[in-house]
Amino acid sequence: MVGCVYIHEIAGMLIQNRKRYRWDRIGMVLGCFALVSVALASWVAPKDMKTGSEEVLAHPEQIMEKVPALDPRPIVKIQASPALVEEEVKPCSCNRHVLKLAKNPYTQHRKAARNLPHSFFVKDKSELQAGLRNGKLVEVKDGRGYHVSALSHSHAVLLPEVKKLLQDMANDFADLLVGTPSEGTKFRVTSLTRTAWQQSRLGRKNYNAIDEASTHSYGASFDIAFTDRPDNSAGCSAPTRAMQKVLSEYQNQKRILVIPEKDCMHVTLRP
């Protein structure tokens, strides 16, 4: 409307000053007309002229596809089940601090070791392998009532008669715990047959000194250092009492010799 009033004024001025302002006034009128035309054109522009926002609004279903559909199921927070969290089961010690047994002198152990039926001095690994081939030594794997720990200074082999002793002791140990919360507990064998070479690596003995040889170098001895429970439902007292009972009975029956050490029980079979 302002533009139109302005056009009338300009038209009057053109009539009054036709000769003097003719061309510049005409140019202004034409420019004003062009501006008004553009304003009118944009005012009556059809709705389907596409702008960015109109394009989106023209296809609302496409927008809906991008919004994740609501899951009708309730949100459930998943928590770690207590059963899946590994519970640490600490071993029960098996040494002179917790077990009360008489100490048999080491000279008796050595004498016994040399006099067992299959006994021989296992000097090195080739002699150990020869012993396995000729049946003087047998492999020892986990069994009822006992298991063999990872060994770094000995081999899981024994004289056949010593393996039999180990199995008998382990069965008696397991029998004592049947029906109790400690059922399934195993004692842990931490050392079996050491070659003389392995023994010398421990820094205790001369590699070639048979007179000073360990009874472990005859396949005659093994060490028990712990009892391992299946879980924490029962304490250490029952397995420790069972270990005490088995060791003392075998010792009293003169089947074994024992040295209670600070970190294990050293057991040797008697002939």
Ligand SMILES: [Zn+2]
């Ligand atoms: Zn030992």
